[in-house]
Amino acid sequence: MTVPTDSGERRRAGDRPPLVTELIDGATVQEITEQAWLALVGEDEVLVPLPAPMPADALSSWVEIVGPWTGSVVLTCGRDTALALTRALLREHAPEVLIKEEDVDDALGELANVVGGNVKAVLPGPSVLGLPETGSTPPPGREADTCRVDVLWRGEPLTVSVQSHAERENEVPL
Amino acid sequence: MTVRALVIDDSRAMRRIVTGTLEGFGYETRQAGHGQEALDVLHEGWVPDLCTIDWNMPVMDGLQFVNAVRSNPAWRAVTLMMVTSESEHGQIVRALAAGAHEYVIKPFTADALRDKLALLGLLPQEVSL
Amino acid sequence: MTLTATRFDWVRQLVHRESAIVLAPGKEYLVEARLLPLARKMGLSDVDQYVDSVRSRPRPDDTRSIVEALTTNETSWFRDGDPFTTLTSTVLPSLLSARGPAERLQIWSAACSSGQEAYTVAMLLEDAMPNASARVSITATDISREMVERTRAGRFSQLEVNRGLPAPMLVRHFQRAGSEWEVAPNLRRMVTARECNLAAPLPRMGPFDVVYLRNVLIYFDLPTKQAILRRVRELLRPDGWLFLGAAETTLGVDDSWSRVVLGRSSAYRPLKGA
Structure with missing residues:
Protein backbone atom coordinates (compact mmCIF):
# COMPACT_ATOMS: atom_id res chain seq x y z
CA MET A 1 0.00 0.00 0.00
CA THR A 2 1.33 3.38 -0.94
CA VAL A 3 1.42 5.85 1.87
CA PRO A 4 -0.29 9.10 0.87
CA THR A 5 2.26 11.65 -0.17
CA ASP A 6 1.76 15.10 1.18
CA SER A 7 2.41 18.34 -0.61
CA GLY A 8 5.79 18.85 0.98
CA GLU A 9 5.41 21.29 3.79
CA ARG A 10 5.80 19.34 6.97
CA ARG A 11 5.80 20.67 10.46
CA ARG A 12 8.74 19.85 12.62
CA ALA A 13 8.19 19.17 16.31
CA GLY A 14 8.30 22.42 18.22
CA ASP A 15 7.29 24.57 15.25
CA ARG A 16 4.15 26.60 15.69
CA PRO A 17 1.21 25.30 13.63
CA PRO A 18 1.11 26.95 10.21
CA LEU A 19 -1.35 29.83 9.82
CA VAL A 20 -3.96 29.12 7.20
CA THR A 21 -3.16 32.45 5.57
CA GLU A 22 0.35 31.14 4.87
CA LEU A 23 -1.01 28.01 3.23
CA ILE A 24 -3.92 29.14 1.13
CA ASP A 25 -5.12 32.47 -0.25
CA GLY A 26 -8.50 33.94 -1.09
CA ALA A 27 -7.95 33.52 -4.83
CA THR A 28 -7.52 29.75 -4.42
CA VAL A 29 -10.61 29.43 -2.21
CA GLN A 30 -12.58 31.52 -4.69
CA GLU A 31 -11.42 29.35 -7.61
CA ILE A 32 -12.34 26.13 -5.80
CA THR A 33 -15.79 27.54 -4.96
CA GLU A 34 -16.37 28.77 -8.52
CA GLN A 35 -15.55 25.34 -9.93
CA ALA A 36 -18.00 23.70 -7.52
CA TRP A 37 -20.71 26.14 -8.58
CA LEU A 38 -20.05 25.77 -12.32
CA ALA A 39 -20.07 21.98 -12.18
CA LEU A 40 -22.83 21.30 -9.66
CA VAL A 41 -25.08 24.35 -9.41
CA GLY A 42 -25.11 25.22 -13.11
CA GLU A 43 -22.74 26.09 -15.92
CA ASP A 44 -23.80 29.73 -16.00
CA GLU A 45 -23.83 30.22 -12.24
CA VAL A 46 -21.26 32.94 -11.80
CA LEU A 47 -20.02 34.11 -8.41
CA VAL A 48 -19.34 37.82 -8.24
CA PRO A 49 -16.60 38.74 -5.75
CA LEU A 50 -18.43 41.46 -3.82
CA PRO A 51 -19.15 41.64 -0.10
CA ALA A 52 -22.72 42.33 1.06
CA PRO A 53 -24.45 42.22 4.45
CA MET A 54 -25.58 38.70 5.44
CA PRO A 55 -29.27 38.39 6.34
CA ALA A 56 -30.02 37.77 10.03
CA ASP A 57 -31.39 34.24 9.41
CA ALA A 58 -28.15 32.87 7.96
CA LEU A 59 -27.44 29.16 7.63
CA SER A 60 -23.96 27.62 7.71
CA SER A 61 -22.53 24.26 6.73
CA TRP A 62 -19.00 23.11 7.48
CA VAL A 63 -16.53 20.28 7.31
CA GLU A 64 -13.60 19.79 9.61
CA ILE A 65 -10.08 19.03 8.42
CA VAL A 66 -7.78 17.28 10.91
CA GLY A 67 -4.09 16.91 10.15
CA PRO A 68 -0.92 19.03 10.13
CA TRP A 69 -3.39 21.91 9.87
CA THR A 70 -6.66 21.58 11.78
CA GLY A 71 -9.69 23.73 11.17
CA SER A 72 -12.94 24.08 9.28
CA VAL A 73 -14.21 25.12 5.90
CA VAL A 74 -17.47 27.00 6.45
CA LEU A 75 -20.10 28.03 3.91
CA THR A 76 -22.65 30.66 5.01
CA CYS A 77 -25.63 32.18 3.23
CA GLY A 78 -29.21 33.28 3.91
CA ARG A 79 -31.89 30.58 4.35
CA ASP A 80 -33.66 31.60 1.15
CA THR A 81 -30.37 31.40 -0.71
CA ALA A 82 -29.74 27.94 0.74
CA LEU A 83 -33.16 26.84 -0.52
CA ALA A 84 -32.47 28.28 -3.97
CA LEU A 85 -29.10 26.49 -4.00
CA THR A 86 -30.79 23.20 -3.12
CA ARG A 87 -33.27 23.68 -5.99
CA ALA A 88 -30.43 24.49 -8.40
CA LEU A 89 -28.43 21.42 -7.28
CA LEU A 90 -31.37 19.09 -7.80
CA ARG A 91 -32.49 20.85 -11.03
CA GLU A 92 -33.56 18.26 -13.54
CA HIS A 93 -32.72 15.34 -11.24
CA ALA A 94 -35.66 15.69 -8.90
CA PRO A 95 -37.74 18.66 -10.06
CA GLU A 96 -41.01 17.33 -8.68
CA VAL A 97 -39.69 16.72 -5.18
CA LEU A 98 -40.96 18.99 -2.43
CA ILE A 99 -37.84 20.34 -0.76
CA LYS A 100 -37.82 19.90 3.01
CA GLU A 101 -35.59 21.48 5.62
CA GLU A 102 -33.41 18.37 5.86
CA ASP A 103 -32.88 18.51 2.08
CA VAL A 104 -31.52 22.03 2.45
CA ASP A 105 -29.21 20.95 5.30
CA ASP A 106 -28.03 18.00 3.22
CA ALA A 107 -27.43 20.01 0.05
CA LEU A 108 -25.60 22.85 1.79
CA GLY A 109 -23.56 20.26 3.71
CA GLU A 110 -22.59 18.51 0.49
CA LEU A 111 -21.40 21.80 -1.02
CA ALA A 112 -19.22 22.33 2.07
CA ASN A 113 -17.89 18.79 1.60
CA VAL A 114 -17.00 19.46 -2.04
CA VAL A 115 -15.30 22.78 -1.32
CA GLY A 116 -13.68 21.37 1.85
CA GLY A 117 -12.23 18.31 0.10
CA ASN A 118 -10.57 20.49 -2.48
CA VAL A 119 -9.29 22.92 0.16
CA LYS A 120 -7.82 19.95 2.06
CA ALA A 121 -5.91 18.90 -1.06
CA VAL A 122 -4.18 22.29 -1.16
CA LEU A 123 -3.18 22.19 2.53
CA PRO A 124 -0.28 20.07 3.82
CA GLY A 125 -1.34 16.49 4.45
CA PRO A 126 -2.04 13.77 5.15
CA SER A 127 -5.24 14.86 6.84
CA VAL A 128 -8.75 13.62 7.39
CA LEU A 129 -11.97 15.24 6.21
CA GLY A 130 -14.93 15.04 8.57
CA LEU A 131 -18.59 14.60 7.69
CA PRO A 132 -20.47 17.83 6.92
CA GLU A 133 -22.61 19.55 9.54
CA THR A 134 -25.22 22.26 9.09
CA GLY A 135 -26.59 24.78 11.56
CA SER A 136 -27.04 28.42 12.39
CA THR A 137 -23.91 28.57 14.54
CA PRO A 138 -20.69 27.59 12.80
CA PRO A 139 -17.72 26.52 14.91
CA PRO A 140 -15.78 29.50 16.26
CA GLY A 141 -12.60 30.25 14.36
CA ARG A 142 -9.71 32.52 15.18
CA GLU A 143 -10.44 35.86 13.56
CA ALA A 144 -6.80 36.53 12.72
CA ASP A 145 -6.37 33.10 11.22
CA THR A 146 -9.17 32.97 8.71
CA CYS A 147 -9.08 33.11 4.96
CA ARG A 148 -12.45 34.37 3.85
CA VAL A 149 -14.11 34.94 0.50
CA ASP A 150 -17.29 37.01 0.08
CA VAL A 151 -19.25 36.57 -3.11
CA LEU A 152 -22.69 37.21 -4.55
CA TRP A 153 -24.63 34.33 -6.07
CA ARG A 154 -27.70 35.48 -8.03
CA GLY A 155 -27.27 38.78 -6.20
CA GLU A 156 -27.36 37.22 -2.71
CA PRO A 157 -24.41 37.08 -0.29
CA LEU A 158 -22.46 33.90 0.31
CA THR A 159 -19.23 33.50 2.24
CA VAL A 160 -16.68 30.73 2.31
CA SER A 161 -14.15 30.78 5.11
CA VAL A 162 -11.25 28.54 5.95
CA GLN A 163 -10.50 28.96 9.64
CA SER A 164 -8.21 27.45 12.23
CA HIS A 165 -9.92 26.09 15.28
CA ALA A 166 -10.10 28.39 18.27
CA GLU A 167 -8.99 25.61 20.61
CA ARG A 168 -5.64 25.55 18.84
CA GLU A 169 -4.75 28.48 21.09
CA ASN A 170 -4.99 26.11 24.06
CA GLU A 171 -2.59 23.63 22.55
CA VAL A 172 0.17 24.89 24.83
CA PRO A 173 -0.80 24.04 28.43
CA LEU A 174 -1.69 27.17 30.37
CA MET B 1 -28.23 -3.69 -22.72
CA THR B 2 -29.45 -2.56 -19.31
CA VAL B 3 -26.62 -1.39 -17.12
CA ARG B 4 -27.17 -1.40 -13.36
CA ALA B 5 -25.56 0.98 -10.91
CA LEU B 6 -25.52 1.24 -7.15
CA VAL B 7 -24.99 4.85 -6.10
CA ILE B 8 -23.36 5.11 -2.67
CA ASP B 9 -23.19 8.52 -0.99
CA ASP B 10 -24.29 9.85 2.37
CA SER B 11 -25.67 13.01 0.80
CA ARG B 12 -29.18 12.60 -0.55
CA ALA B 13 -28.69 15.51 -2.94
CA MET B 14 -25.55 13.92 -4.36
CA ARG B 15 -27.29 10.53 -4.71
CA ARG B 16 -30.07 12.24 -6.67
CA ILE B 17 -27.57 14.02 -8.93
CA VAL B 18 -25.61 10.85 -9.70
CA THR B 19 -28.65 8.59 -10.14
CA GLY B 20 -30.40 11.23 -12.27
CA THR B 21 -27.37 11.50 -14.52
CA LEU B 22 -26.92 7.72 -14.82
CA GLU B 23 -30.63 7.19 -15.52
CA GLY B 24 -30.26 9.75 -18.30
CA PHE B 25 -27.62 7.44 -19.79
CA GLY B 26 -30.08 4.52 -19.63
CA TYR B 27 -28.98 3.00 -16.31
CA GLU B 28 -31.16 1.18 -13.80
CA THR B 29 -30.13 2.44 -10.35
CA ARG B 30 -30.37 1.80 -6.63
CA GLN B 31 -29.01 3.91 -3.79
CA ALA B 32 -27.20 3.38 -0.51
CA GLY B 33 -26.31 5.93 2.18
CA HIS B 34 -23.06 4.26 3.30
CA GLY B 35 -20.83 1.26 2.61
CA GLN B 36 -22.64 -1.18 4.91
CA GLU B 37 -26.01 -0.40 3.34
CA ALA B 38 -24.41 -0.98 -0.07
CA LEU B 39 -22.96 -4.34 1.03
CA ASP B 40 -26.45 -5.33 2.21
CA VAL B 41 -27.79 -4.63 -1.29
CA LEU B 42 -25.09 -6.82 -2.84
CA HIS B 43 -25.67 -9.65 -0.33
CA GLU B 44 -29.36 -9.49 -1.09
CA GLY B 45 -28.39 -10.54 -4.65
CA TRP B 46 -28.69 -7.23 -6.51
CA VAL B 47 -25.19 -7.18 -8.00
CA PRO B 48 -24.72 -4.12 -10.23
CA ASP B 49 -22.35 -3.51 -13.15
CA LEU B 50 -21.13 -0.30 -11.51
CA CYS B 51 -20.84 1.15 -8.01
CA THR B 52 -20.24 4.89 -7.65
CA ILE B 53 -18.67 5.37 -4.24
CA ASP B 54 -18.26 8.41 -2.02
CA TRP B 55 -15.27 8.25 0.34
CA ASN B 56 -16.30 9.90 3.61
CA MET B 57 -19.52 8.34 4.92
CA PRO B 58 -20.80 7.25 8.33
CA VAL B 59 -20.80 3.55 9.42
CA MET B 60 -18.58 2.27 6.58
CA ASP B 61 -16.53 4.54 4.35
CA GLY B 62 -15.91 4.13 0.65
CA LEU B 63 -12.41 2.72 0.95
CA GLN B 64 -13.62 0.01 3.38
CA PHE B 65 -16.41 -0.79 0.95
CA VAL B 66 -13.94 -1.17 -1.95
CA ASN B 67 -11.84 -3.54 0.18
CA ALA B 68 -14.93 -5.56 1.14
CA VAL B 69 -16.12 -5.92 -2.47
CA ARG B 70 -12.65 -6.87 -3.69
CA SER B 71 -12.35 -9.60 -1.04
CA ASN B 72 -15.39 -11.44 -2.41
CA PRO B 73 -14.67 -13.26 -5.71
CA ALA B 74 -18.39 -13.41 -6.50
CA TRP B 75 -18.32 -9.66 -7.05
CA ARG B 76 -15.28 -9.61 -9.30
CA ALA B 77 -17.25 -8.25 -12.28
CA VAL B 78 -18.45 -5.14 -10.45
CA THR B 79 -16.76 -1.96 -11.66
CA LEU B 80 -15.90 0.39 -8.80
CA MET B 81 -15.75 4.12 -9.41
CA MET B 82 -14.98 6.56 -6.60
CA VAL B 83 -16.97 9.82 -6.76
CA THR B 84 -15.60 11.96 -3.95
CA SER B 85 -14.20 15.32 -2.94
CA GLU B 86 -11.06 13.59 -1.63
CA SER B 87 -8.65 14.88 -4.22
CA GLU B 88 -5.04 14.47 -3.08
CA HIS B 89 -2.74 12.54 -5.36
CA GLY B 90 -2.05 10.04 -2.56
CA GLN B 91 -5.74 9.41 -1.89
CA ILE B 92 -6.37 8.52 -5.55
CA VAL B 93 -3.37 6.15 -5.44
CA ARG B 94 -4.80 4.51 -2.29
CA ALA B 95 -8.23 3.98 -3.83
CA LEU B 96 -6.79 2.51 -7.04
CA ALA B 97 -4.46 0.25 -5.03
CA ALA B 98 -7.45 -1.03 -3.03
CA GLY B 99 -9.16 -2.01 -6.28
CA ALA B 100 -11.17 0.97 -7.52
CA HIS B 101 -11.16 1.18 -11.33
CA GLU B 102 -11.84 4.86 -11.79
CA TYR B 103 -11.92 8.04 -9.78
CA VAL B 104 -14.10 11.08 -10.32
CA ILE B 105 -13.30 14.14 -8.23
CA LYS B 106 -16.19 16.24 -6.94
CA PRO B 107 -17.20 18.68 -8.31
CA PHE B 108 -17.94 16.95 -11.60
CA THR B 109 -20.26 17.58 -14.54
CA ALA B 110 -22.55 15.10 -16.28
CA ASP B 111 -20.05 15.19 -19.17
CA ALA B 112 -17.26 14.10 -16.83
CA LEU B 113 -19.30 11.08 -15.70
CA ARG B 114 -20.10 10.24 -19.32
CA ASP B 115 -16.41 10.44 -20.33
CA LYS B 116 -15.35 8.13 -17.48
CA LEU B 117 -18.11 5.60 -18.22
CA ALA B 118 -17.05 5.62 -21.89
CA LEU B 119 -13.48 4.79 -20.77
CA LEU B 120 -14.85 1.91 -18.69
CA GLY B 121 -16.97 0.60 -21.57
CA LEU B 122 -20.07 1.15 -19.43
CA LEU B 123 -21.91 3.62 -21.62
CA PRO B 124 -24.84 2.22 -23.57
CA GLN B 125 -23.89 2.65 -27.24
CA GLU B 126 -26.49 5.18 -28.30
CA VAL B 127 -25.30 7.68 -25.70
CA SER B 128 -21.60 7.46 -26.49
CA LEU B 129 -22.03 8.53 -30.13
CA MET C 1 -26.58 47.15 -17.00
CA THR C 2 -28.05 44.63 -19.43
CA LEU C 3 -26.97 43.86 -22.93
CA THR C 4 -29.40 45.40 -25.44
CA ALA C 5 -31.55 43.02 -27.50
CA THR C 6 -29.92 43.85 -30.85
CA ARG C 7 -26.41 43.29 -29.50
CA PHE C 8 -27.44 40.04 -27.83
CA ASP C 9 -29.01 38.91 -31.13
CA TRP C 10 -25.83 39.68 -33.01
CA VAL C 11 -23.78 37.56 -30.55
CA ARG C 12 -26.38 34.80 -30.65
CA GLN C 13 -26.28 34.61 -34.45
CA LEU C 14 -22.49 34.68 -34.53
CA VAL C 15 -22.21 31.82 -32.03
CA HIS C 16 -24.86 29.79 -33.82
CA ARG C 17 -23.18 30.27 -37.22
CA GLU C 18 -19.72 29.34 -35.93
CA SER C 19 -20.48 26.59 -33.45
CA ALA C 20 -24.08 25.49 -34.04
CA ILE C 21 -24.65 26.22 -30.34
CA VAL C 22 -27.92 27.94 -29.54
CA LEU C 23 -27.98 30.66 -26.88
CA ALA C 24 -31.54 30.84 -25.64
CA PRO C 25 -33.14 34.23 -24.90
CA GLY C 26 -32.61 35.03 -21.25
CA LYS C 27 -28.90 34.21 -21.42
CA GLU C 28 -27.95 37.88 -21.66
CA TYR C 29 -26.31 37.76 -18.25
CA LEU C 30 -24.21 34.78 -19.33
CA VAL C 31 -23.03 36.63 -22.44
CA GLU C 32 -22.16 39.63 -20.25
CA ALA C 33 -20.25 37.58 -17.70
CA ARG C 34 -18.24 35.73 -20.33
CA LEU C 35 -17.48 38.69 -22.59
CA LEU C 36 -16.60 41.19 -19.86
CA PRO C 37 -12.98 39.96 -19.60
CA LEU C 38 -12.59 40.34 -23.39
CA ALA C 39 -13.98 43.89 -23.22
CA ARG C 40 -11.58 44.78 -20.39
CA LYS C 41 -8.65 43.40 -22.38
CA MET C 42 -9.51 45.90 -25.11
CA GLY C 43 -9.64 48.67 -22.53
CA LEU C 44 -13.44 48.96 -22.70
CA SER C 45 -15.57 49.18 -19.61
CA ASP C 46 -18.66 47.29 -20.76
CA VAL C 47 -19.83 44.57 -23.09
CA ASP C 48 -22.08 46.86 -25.18
CA GLN C 49 -19.06 48.91 -26.24
CA TYR C 50 -17.10 45.73 -26.92
CA VAL C 51 -19.82 44.23 -29.14
CA ASP C 52 -20.15 47.52 -31.04
CA SER C 53 -16.42 47.65 -31.60
CA VAL C 54 -16.24 44.09 -32.94
CA ARG C 55 -19.33 44.59 -35.10
CA SER C 56 -17.94 47.73 -36.71
CA ARG C 57 -14.58 46.10 -37.56
CA PRO C 58 -15.04 42.32 -37.53
CA ARG C 59 -11.72 40.48 -37.28
CA PRO C 60 -11.52 36.67 -37.22
CA ASP C 61 -9.51 36.75 -33.97
CA ASP C 62 -12.20 38.72 -32.15
CA THR C 63 -15.10 36.67 -33.42
CA ARG C 64 -13.26 33.48 -32.54
CA SER C 65 -12.59 34.77 -29.03
CA ILE C 66 -16.28 35.49 -28.59
CA VAL C 67 -17.26 32.02 -29.79
CA GLU C 68 -14.65 30.39 -27.57
CA ALA C 69 -15.71 32.41 -24.52
CA LEU C 70 -19.31 31.33 -24.97
CA THR C 71 -18.94 27.70 -25.91
CA THR C 72 -17.35 26.52 -22.64
CA ASN C 73 -14.39 25.10 -24.45
CA GLU C 74 -13.88 22.16 -22.15
CA THR C 75 -11.70 19.82 -24.11
CA SER C 76 -11.57 16.32 -22.81
CA TRP C 77 -8.60 13.99 -22.74
CA PHE C 78 -8.85 11.13 -25.21
CA ARG C 79 -11.57 13.10 -27.00
CA ASP C 80 -13.09 10.60 -29.49
CA GLY C 81 -10.68 7.92 -28.15
Missing part, protein backbone atom coordinates in the same frame (compact mmCIF):
# COMPACT_ATOMS: atom_id res chain seq x y z
CA ASP C 82 -9.97 6.09 -31.42
CA PRO C 83 -7.42 8.50 -32.94
CA PHE C 84 -5.35 7.86 -29.79
CA THR C 85 -5.75 4.11 -29.38
CA THR C 86 -4.79 3.61 -33.04
CA LEU C 87 -1.67 5.71 -32.43
CA THR C 88 -0.14 3.02 -30.24
CA SER C 89 -1.84 -0.01 -31.84
CA THR C 90 -1.20 0.73 -35.55
CA VAL C 91 0.62 3.97 -36.27
CA LEU C 92 3.51 3.66 -33.83
CA PRO C 93 4.54 0.09 -34.78
CA SER C 94 4.51 0.99 -38.47
CA LEU C 95 6.58 4.13 -37.89
CA LEU C 96 9.08 2.39 -35.61
CA SER C 97 9.73 -0.31 -38.17
CA ALA C 98 10.19 2.27 -40.94
CA ARG C 99 12.51 4.60 -38.99
CA GLY C 100 16.06 4.05 -37.77
CA PRO C 101 16.58 3.62 -34.00
CA ALA C 102 18.19 7.06 -33.70
CA GLU C 103 15.55 8.87 -35.69
CA ARG C 104 13.22 11.13 -33.74
CA LEU C 105 9.49 10.80 -34.26
CA GLN C 106 7.82 14.16 -34.73
CA ILE C 107 4.17 14.70 -33.92
CA TRP C 108 2.15 17.88 -34.42
CA SER C 109 -0.92 18.79 -32.41
CA ALA C 110 -2.38 21.63 -34.51
CA ALA C 111 -4.84 24.01 -32.80
CA CYS C 112 -3.82 22.47 -29.48
CA SER C 113 -6.07 24.62 -27.29
CA SER C 114 -4.87 24.21 -23.69
CA GLY C 115 -2.75 21.17 -24.54
CA GLN C 116 -4.86 18.13 -23.62
CA GLU C 117 -4.28 16.51 -27.03
CA ALA C 118 -0.51 17.02 -27.00
CA TYR C 119 -0.18 15.64 -23.46
CA THR C 120 -2.54 12.74 -24.21
CA VAL C 121 -0.16 11.73 -27.02
CA ALA C 122 2.85 12.23 -24.72
CA MET C 123 1.33 10.01 -21.98
CA LEU C 124 0.40 7.26 -24.42
CA LEU C 125 3.89 7.19 -25.94
CA GLU C 126 5.58 7.38 -22.53
CA ASP C 127 3.56 4.33 -21.46
CA ALA C 128 4.15 2.49 -24.76
CA MET C 129 7.88 3.10 -25.33
CA PRO C 130 10.75 2.70 -22.89
CA ASN C 131 12.58 5.90 -23.89
CA ALA C 132 9.79 8.03 -25.28
CA SER C 133 11.15 11.38 -24.15
CA ALA C 134 14.39 10.73 -26.07
CA ARG C 135 12.67 9.46 -29.20
CA VAL C 136 9.62 11.65 -29.63
CA SER C 137 9.06 15.36 -29.95
CA ILE C 138 5.60 16.83 -29.97
CA THR C 139 4.92 20.28 -31.40
CA ALA C 140 1.73 21.90 -30.11
CA THR C 141 0.51 25.02 -31.88
CA ASP C 142 -2.39 27.37 -31.44
CA ILE C 143 -3.34 30.77 -32.81
CA SER C 144 -3.94 32.11 -29.31
CA ARG C 145 -0.95 33.18 -27.24
CA GLU C 146 -2.91 32.45 -24.08
CA MET C 147 -3.52 28.84 -25.17
CA VAL C 148 0.16 28.43 -26.10
CA GLU C 149 1.15 29.65 -22.65
CA ARG C 150 -1.35 27.34 -20.98
CA THR C 151 -0.04 24.38 -22.98
CA ARG C 152 3.53 25.30 -22.04
CA ALA C 153 2.61 25.50 -18.34
CA GLY C 154 0.96 22.07 -18.47
CA ARG C 155 -1.38 22.93 -15.60
CA PHE C 156 -5.01 21.89 -15.56
CA SER C 157 -7.94 22.59 -13.27
CA GLN C 158 -9.77 19.94 -11.30
CA LEU C 159 -12.69 20.14 -13.77
CA GLU C 160 -10.29 19.66 -16.69
CA VAL C 161 -8.56 16.56 -15.31
CA ASN C 162 -12.00 15.09 -14.58
CA ARG C 163 -12.83 15.04 -18.30
CA GLY C 164 -11.94 11.64 -19.74
CA LEU C 165 -8.46 11.27 -18.26
CA PRO C 166 -8.13 7.72 -16.85
CA ALA C 167 -7.33 7.88 -13.10
CA PRO C 168 -4.26 5.60 -13.41
CA MET C 169 -2.80 8.03 -15.97
CA LEU C 170 -3.63 11.00 -13.75
CA VAL C 171 -1.68 9.60 -10.81
CA ARG C 172 1.17 8.38 -13.01
CA HIS C 173 1.74 11.56 -14.99
CA PHE C 174 0.49 14.45 -12.83
CA GLN C 175 1.22 16.06 -9.49
CA ARG C 176 -0.95 18.48 -7.56
CA ALA C 177 0.04 22.13 -7.84
CA GLY C 178 -2.17 24.13 -5.50
CA SER C 179 -5.76 23.77 -6.65
CA GLU C 180 -4.55 22.56 -10.06
CA TRP C 181 -2.72 19.54 -11.48
CA GLU C 182 0.61 19.76 -13.28
CA VAL C 183 1.93 17.42 -15.97
CA ALA C 184 5.17 15.61 -15.05
CA PRO C 185 8.38 17.36 -16.20
CA ASN C 186 9.44 14.51 -18.54
CA LEU C 187 6.20 14.90 -20.50
CA ARG C 188 6.50 18.68 -20.54
CA ARG C 189 9.99 18.30 -22.02
CA MET C 190 8.51 16.25 -24.89
CA VAL C 191 6.11 19.04 -25.83
CA THR C 192 7.12 22.31 -27.49
CA ALA C 193 4.33 24.87 -27.73
CA ARG C 194 4.34 27.78 -30.17
CA GLU C 195 1.98 30.22 -31.82
CA CYS C 196 0.86 29.43 -35.33
CA ASN C 197 -1.96 30.64 -37.56
CA LEU C 198 -3.07 27.75 -39.75
CA ALA C 199 -4.76 30.11 -42.20
CA ALA C 200 -1.44 31.82 -43.03
CA PRO C 201 1.87 30.46 -44.39
CA LEU C 202 3.28 28.09 -41.77
CA PRO C 203 6.61 28.51 -39.97
CA ARG C 204 9.45 26.06 -40.65
CA MET C 205 8.53 22.94 -38.68
CA GLY C 206 8.65 19.19 -39.04
CA PRO C 207 8.71 17.11 -41.14
CA PHE C 208 6.05 15.36 -39.11
CA ASP C 209 5.25 11.67 -38.86
CA VAL C 210 1.79 12.25 -37.39
CA VAL C 211 -0.44 15.33 -37.46
CA TYR C 212 -3.53 15.81 -35.30
CA LEU C 213 -5.67 18.50 -36.97
CA ARG C 214 -8.99 17.85 -35.29
CA ASN C 215 -12.11 19.98 -35.15
CA VAL C 216 -10.31 22.91 -36.78
CA LEU C 217 -11.27 22.76 -40.45
CA ILE C 218 -14.94 23.18 -39.52
CA TYR C 219 -14.20 26.83 -38.70
CA PHE C 220 -12.96 27.70 -42.21
CA ASP C 221 -14.45 28.13 -45.69
CA LEU C 222 -13.59 25.76 -48.54
CA PRO C 223 -10.64 27.67 -50.09
CA THR C 224 -9.04 28.05 -46.63
CA LYS C 225 -9.60 24.36 -45.84
CA GLN C 226 -7.85 23.47 -49.12
CA ALA C 227 -4.95 25.81 -48.39
CA ILE C 228 -4.52 24.40 -44.86
CA LEU C 229 -4.55 20.78 -46.06
CA ARG C 230 -1.98 21.64 -48.78
CA ARG C 231 0.35 23.29 -46.25
CA VAL C 232 -0.06 20.40 -43.81
CA ARG C 233 0.82 17.93 -46.58
CA GLU C 234 4.05 19.84 -47.23
CA LEU C 235 5.07 19.34 -43.59
CA LEU C 236 4.01 15.66 -43.39
CA ARG C 237 6.43 12.88 -44.33
CA PRO C 238 5.31 10.81 -47.37
CA ASP C 239 4.46 7.84 -45.13
CA GLY C 240 2.95 10.03 -42.39
CA TRP C 241 -0.51 10.02 -40.87
CA LEU C 242 -3.12 12.77 -40.54
CA PHE C 243 -5.98 12.60 -38.04
CA LEU C 244 -9.01 14.87 -38.50
CA GLY C 245 -12.04 15.36 -36.24
CA ALA C 246 -14.81 12.76 -36.32
CA ALA C 247 -17.05 15.03 -38.44
CA GLU C 248 -14.27 16.14 -40.81
CA THR C 249 -12.86 14.65 -44.01
CA THR C 250 -10.54 15.49 -46.91
CA LEU C 251 -13.11 14.02 -49.30
CA GLY C 252 -14.50 16.70 -51.55
CA VAL C 253 -11.94 19.19 -50.20
CA ASP C 254 -8.50 17.99 -51.28
CA ASP C 255 -8.12 14.83 -53.40
CA SER C 256 -4.43 14.25 -52.66
CA TRP C 257 -5.16 12.12 -49.57
CA SER C 258 -6.19 8.52 -49.14
CA ARG C 259 -8.48 7.54 -46.32
CA VAL C 260 -7.49 4.57 -44.17
CA VAL C 261 -10.11 3.04 -41.90
CA LEU C 262 -8.67 2.26 -38.46
CA GLY C 263 -11.17 0.65 -36.14
CA ARG C 264 -14.09 3.03 -35.76
CA SER C 265 -12.12 6.06 -36.96
CA SER C 266 -10.07 6.98 -40.00
CA ALA C 267 -6.69 8.46 -40.77
CA TYR C 268 -5.54 10.17 -43.97
CA ARG C 269 -2.26 9.55 -45.75
CA PRO C 270 -0.69 11.49 -48.62
CA LEU C 271 -1.40 9.90 -52.02
CA LYS C 272 1.83 9.09 -53.79
CA GLY C 273 2.61 11.44 -56.69
CA ALA C 274 -0.24 13.77 -55.83
